[in-house]
Amino acid sequence: DVGYILFNTFSPFASEREIVDAISAMQTAGVNDLVLDLRYNGGGLLAVASQLSYMIAGETRTRNQVFERLRFNAAAGNRNPVTGETNNPIPFYSTGVGFTVPEGTPLPTLNLPRVFVLSTGSTCSASEAVVNGLRGIGVEVILIGNTTCGKPFGFYPTDNCGETYYTIQFQGVNGQGFGDYADGFIPNNSPASFGVRLPGCQVRDDLTRELGDENEALLAAALSYRGSLACPAVSAQATTAVGSAEAGFSGGGIPLRPPPACHPVRCLARNPLSA
Numbered sequence: 001d002v003g004y005i006l007f008n009t010f011s012p013f014a015s016e017r018e019i020v021d022a023i024s025a026m027q028t029a030g031v032n033d034l035v036l037d038l039r040y041n042g043g044g045l046l047a048v049a050s051q052l053s054y055m056i057a058g059e060t061r062t063r064n065q066v067f068e069r070l071r072f073n074a075a076a077g078n079r080n081p082v083t084g085e086t087n088n089p090i091p092f093y094s095t096g097v098g099f100t101v102p103e104g105t106p107l108p109t110l111n112l113p114r115v116f117v118l119s120t121g122s123t124c125s126a127s128e129a130v131v132n133g134l135r136g137i138g139v140e141v142i143l144i145g146n147t148t149c150g151k152p153f154g155f156y157p158t159d160n161c162g163e164t165y166y167t168i169q170f171q172g173v174n175g176q177g178f179g180d181y182a183d184g185f186i187p188n189n190s191p192a193s194f195g196v197r198l199p200g201c202q203v204r205d206d207l208t209r210e211l212g213d214e215n216e217a218l219l220a221a222a223l224s225y226r227g228s229l230a231c232p233a234v235s236a237q238a239t240t241a242v243g244s245a246e247a248g249f250s251g252g253g254i255p256l257r258p259p260p261a262c263h264p265v266r267c268l269a270r271n272p273l274s275a
Helices: 015-029 046-057 126-135 217-228 236-241
Strands: 002-006 033-037 043-045 066-071 114-119 140-145 158-160 163-165 170-173 185-187 196-198 200-202 265-267
Touching: 002 015, 002 217, 015 043, 015 046, 033 217, 043 046, 043 126, 046 066, 046 126, 066 126, 114 126, 114 217, 126 140, 126 170, 126 185, 140 185, 140 196, 140 217, 185 200, 200 217
Parallel strands: 002 033, 033 114, 043 265, 114 140, 140 200, 185 196
Antiparallel strands: 066 170, 158 163
């Protein structure tokens, strides 16, 4: 059975409960392949991204493995210069971290060796961390859609006099030490000369059908690739548009889907294990 999850943000804290409930439903249904629709997911909390990755891959693949390591500049050494603590890697969280799922609550798992990710240029930051973190433990990520935004960088939000500042403070790398995807992850059949290539198909975002419709272009391509490993022809629009939800299309009377509700982020709470 194939499961489909549309997940539009890893923030706010409520996203923890939402994705846990979705994966739990997939587990109950006996899903053995997953299409994860991150096409408009601009990012959010790394702790929730880690939880999602754990729930996809399962206990055996993630045990004692690194989801993401924060790389600061050389002067930081092994210290996190923001918190002053030792710069320990972020694990694959296997329990609730206390945002909206009680801390220590075991998470459901699908134990999948691969996942299909639907992407556009709005797939960013913590969403890309899921792709990179899973690749770091050998889970195959099949990318359907278009090049992701390319943001391996992140920050701790800093409040000051009613304003919140988001300054680039670190680069995220996976358990294999890889984090050089500033040009994005790109489907393997793309004619573009940049980006980190992944198995999959470049497909133009389909604004004519509801998300989750099996005939919607990205989902249809994922289901087809699952059976045949074949891709539809790459359209000129897919090559040039970079798939951004915010770019839209002119003419034809096709409504533009709304852009993500938040800016692309890869965000850590100062204590990522608590609200």
